[in-house]
Amino acid sequence: MKKLINHPEDVVRESLEGFSLAYADLVKVHFDPTFVYRADAPVSGKVALISGGGSGHEPMHTGYVGRGMLSAACPGAIFTSPTPDQMLEAARTVDGGQGVLFIVKNYSGDVMNFSMAADLARSEGLRALNILIDDDVAVKNSLYTQGRRGVGATVLAEKICGAAAERGYDLPRLADLCRRVNLNARSMGVALTSCTVPAVGHPTFDLAEDQIELGIGIHGEPGQRRAQLKPADEIAEFLTLSIIEDGPYQRTVSEWNEEKEEWQDLALESPPLKYGDSVLAFVNSMGGTPAIELPILYRKLAQVCEKKGLRIARTLMGPYITSLEMAGCSITLLKLDEELASLWDDPVKTPGLRWGI
Amino acid sequence: MKKLINHPEDVVRESLEGFSLAYADLVKVHFDPTFVYRADAPVSGKVALISGGGSGHEPMHTGYVGRGMLSAACPGAIFTSPTPDQMLEAARTVDGGQGVLFIVKNYSGDVMNFSMAADLARSEGLRALNILIDDDVAVKNSLYTQGRRGVGATVLAEKICGAAAERGYDLPRLADLCRRVNLNARSMGVALTSCTVPAVGHPTFDLAEDQIELGIGIHGEPGQRRAQLKPADEIAEFLTLSIIEDGPYQRTVSEWNEEKEEWQDLALESPPLKYGDSVLAFVNSMGGTPAIELPILYRKLAQVCEKKGLRIARTLMGPYITSLEMAGCSITLLKLDEELASLWDDPVKTPGLRWGI
Numbered sequence: 001m002k003k004l005i006n007h008p009e010d011v012v013r014e015s016l017e018g019f020s021l022a023y024a025d026l027v028k029v030h031f032d033p034t035f036v037y038r039a040d041a042p043v044s045g046k047v048a049l050i051s052g053g054g055s056g057h058e059p060m061h062t063g064y065v066g067r068g069m070l071s072a073a074c075p076g077a078i079f080t081s082p083t084p085d086q087m088l089e090a091a092r093t094v095d096g097g098q099g100v101l102f103i104v105k106n107y108s109g110d111v112m113n114f115s116m117a118a119d120l121a122r123s124e125g126l127r128a129l130n131i132l133i134d135d136d137v138a139v140k141n142s143l144y145t146q147g148r149r150g151v152g153a154t155v156l157a158e159k160i161c162g163a164a165a166e167r168g169y170d171l172p173r174l175a176d177l178c179r180r181v182n183l184n185a186r187s188m189g190v191a192l193t194s195c196t197v198p199a200v201g202h203p204t205f206d207l208a209e210d211q212i213e214l215g216i217g218i219h220g221e222p223g224q225r226r227a228q229l230k231p232a233d234e235i236a237e238f239l240t241l242s243i244i245e246d247g248p249y250q251r252t253v254s255e256w257n258e259e260k261e262e263w264q265d266l267a268l269e270s271p272p273l274k275y276g277d278s279v280l281a282f283v284n285s286m287g288g289t290p291a292i293e294l295p296i297l298y299r300k301l302a303q304v305c306e307k308k309g310l311r312i313a314r315t316l317m318g319p320y321i322t323s324l325e326m327a328g329c330s331i332t333l334l335k336l337d338e339e340l341a342s343l344w345d346d347p348v349k350t351p352g353l354r355w356g357i
Numbered sequence: 358m359k360k361l362i363n364h365p366e367d368v369v370r371e372s373l374e375g376f377s378l379a380y381a382d383l384v385k386v387h388f389d390p391t392f393v394y395r396a397d398a399p400v401s402g403k404v405a406l407i408s409g410g411g412s413g414h415e416p417m418h419t420g421y422v423g424r425g426m427l428s429a430a431c432p433g434a435i436f437t438s439p440t441p442d443q444m445l446e447a448a449r450t451v452d453g454g455q456g457v458l459f460i461v462k463n464y465s466g467d468v469m470n471f472s473m474a475a476d477l478a479r480s481e482g483l484r485a486l487n488i489l490i491d492d493d494v495a496v497k498n499s500l501y502t503q504g505r506r507g508v509g510a511t512v513l514a515e516k517i518c519g520a521a522a523e524r525g526y527d528l529p530r531l532a533d534l535c536r537r538v539n540l541n542a543r544s545m546g547v548a549l550t551s552c553t554v555p556a557v558g559h560p561t562f563d564l565a566e567d568q569i570e571l572g573i574g575i576h577g578e579p580g581q582r583r584a585q586l587k588p589a590d591e592i593a594e595f596l597t598l599s600i601i602e603d604g605p606y607q608r609t610v611s612e613w614n615e616e617k618e619e620w621q622d623l624a625l626e627s628p629p630l631k632y633g634d635s636v637l638a639f640v641n642s643m644g645g646t647p648a649i650e651l652p653i654l655y656r657k658l659a660q661v662c663e664k665k666g667l668r669i670a671r672t673l674m675g676p677y678i679t680s681l682e683m684a685g686c687s688i689t690l691l692k693l694d695e696e697l698a699s700l701w702d703d704p705v706k707t708p709g710l711r712w713g714i
Contacts, residue, residue, distance in 0.1 A: 002569075002586060002684065003589075003647075003650060004589040004592065004646060004650040004651075004653060004654060004685075004686060005589050006588040006589050006590055011650075011653070012649075014589075014653045015653050016652070017652070018652030018653055018654070018655040018656030018657075018659070019652040019655075021655060021656060021659045022640075022652060022655045022659075022674050023672070055649060058648035058649045192360075193359065195647070209359065212359075229359060231364075232361040287647055287648065288644075288645045288682055289682070290552070290644055290679065291415035291416060291644065291676065292369075292372045292412060292415045292435075292681070293362060293368075293372070294361075294375075295373070295374070295379060296361060296362060296372050297375070298378060299372075300375075302378045302379075315379045317379050317708075319648065319676070324647040325647045325684065327359065327361075327682065328361075329361060349712075351674075354712050355711050355712065
């Protein structure tokens with residue numbers, strides 16, 4: 001295993017220490033329990049936005065803490081869910097009196113722990129709601145997931161809801177918005193190589209020199225199938241069409257009902273994309289893909305979108321939700337409306353995403 | 358060779374096509390001869406800043422075209438110098454009547470071709486000056502270089518001079534500034550793995566599973582020596598100390614003298630860093646390094662700087678000058694003064710670096 005680390009068990013802590021030194025003007029890090037939070041937290045009169053998950057996907061989530069995006073992020077060990085005490089202490093720290101929205105990627109550990117954290121927060125008198133992100137169209141269930149996995153849409157939800165929180169959206173309105181981003185987003189990824197989790201010391205999976213994994217998960221979970229390595233155009237077209245041609249997707253999620261003061265099952269449906277829609281196109285590197293390759297994928301994505309009558313109104317391209325050094329990419333399309341596009345354009349100042357400030 | 362490409366010979370062109378689609382609001386691409394330029398070029402009354410070099414180092418240089426940074430960038434084939442006709446046509450396109458400054462990394466092909474381009478531009482009545490970047494302390498001469506190689510300082514020079522050009526610095530003042538950035542910057546890198554040039558199809562060099570190359574060049578040129586893989590702290594300390602303890606560095610560069618209208622040899626010296634200096638600390642990923650590892654290096658860098666009496670006043674961390682998918686990093690320290698720090702903070706809006714706009 002070749003990595004720029006010291007001891008595998010110190011990777012997350014040392015990385016956070018360096019991170020807090022490098023971005024001391026933007027964020028602070030609290031250890032034991034561990035979370036990253038805005039240097040100016042709590043911001044009074046604003047809903048606090050908290051996310052988190054296993055480390056190894058940087059800049060997500062810690063890199064998205066700052067004005068216009070997250071109030072706090074709770075990093076777990078690499079590819080391992082953070083614990084409720086991290087989320088609870090983060091909530092206590094960043095709550096500005098308007099409550100906390102937890103943005104939760106759909107992995108069983110994350111869902112369970114964020115639900116527990118929300119219950120604990122409420123038992124202390126904090127308002128707290130959880131919204132699930134489950135945008136990966138590759139597989140129905142997965143290694144760590146019931147239902148679809150949460151991937152690229154998480155970055156977009158954090159940006160858009162972060163902007164809305166700055167604008168003063170209250171907690172229920174912010175939860176609605178976050179749900180709307182998720183229901184209008186679809187993603188799919190591909191891996192050319194595995195990554196190596198430092199504590200494991202060897203690649204998560206083996207892929208032959210001429211093989212790729214279509215529909216890969218961001219922790220190396222199996223996707224739809226293995227295939228022969230193909231030209232980038234074929235891969236980009238396959239991913240884009242898988243997203244565009246994905247039908248309506250129904251699922252039942254568990255959300256806290258503030259009026260009834262109980263968890264309730266909510267039936268939700270993602271409407272498919274249709275001719276004439278405006279979209280945000282997000283081409284993501286899994287970490288190890290050379291930057292020169294992403295625009296090659298974007299080029300084909302744009303051609304397919306044009307053919308299918310989708311107008312690309314906004315673009316994000318780069319390594320924004322990664323799997324350590326995995327070579328590969330994912331594509332996310334988010335159907336935009338005026339409100340989402342406007343919130344996307346709002347200023348943001350975080351280590352990982354910044355403009356306008 | 359596992360890459361998200363179509364045919365190796367189409368990589369640069371297709372990547373530029375996708376790039377221009379993704380960032381149509383910021384840049385345009387001209388083909389044959391090939392260069393990327395600001396969508397609003399020419400900007401009248403402003404010196405035009407042009408750089409370029411072999412492709413494969415993205416986001417450098419094409420990703421740094423935009424307001425507050427480059428006016429144009431000339432990409433060559435991967436790891437291959439662009440040609441004078443690219444630079445000349447770029448200069449014609451972006452000149453706003455105040456002349457053109459070429460920022461040139463010290464590689465023999467780049468130096469020769471940019472010099473020729475400047476001569477051609479002047480023969481057409483354009484004002485043109487070239488400033489050389491040669492900040493790599495690892496080796497004196499190298500595979501493609503007489504004298505030190507130009508690496509991380511290039512990104513910093515492009516940002517700082519780009520800001521100064523926006524502020525209205527005239528051509529001689531901008532050339533002085535660029536020279537000053539270079540003379541006050543030092544860099545060194547390390548590789549854990551090689552990258553693979555698409556047209557070659559196999560790794561540029563072999564490194565055993567337990568070996569690293571200290572002082573690597575950004576094209577895979579040999580560095581100082583091979584060493585055993587070490588903990589990140591030892592590597593970061595070695596690179597940082599190599600930079601801090603590098604003595605005064607003299608060289609003679611060839612620059613155009615506008616008054617005498619001839620190329621003249623200029624003796625230059627880089628003063629070493631000293632106790633009490635303020636620096637910009639730049640931790641760069643070579644492309645394939647997981648984002649979680651960079652702050653581990655930054656952490657040790659910050660410790661060493663503190664011990665040596667250097668105050669880190671500004672920070673840049675991420676994949677800003679890469680070598681395709683090479684795993685590794687480089688560190689650059691730029692001694693700051695008030696003017697440089699203030700120019701660094703100015704707004705910038707490019708695909709690869711953006712804040713304040």
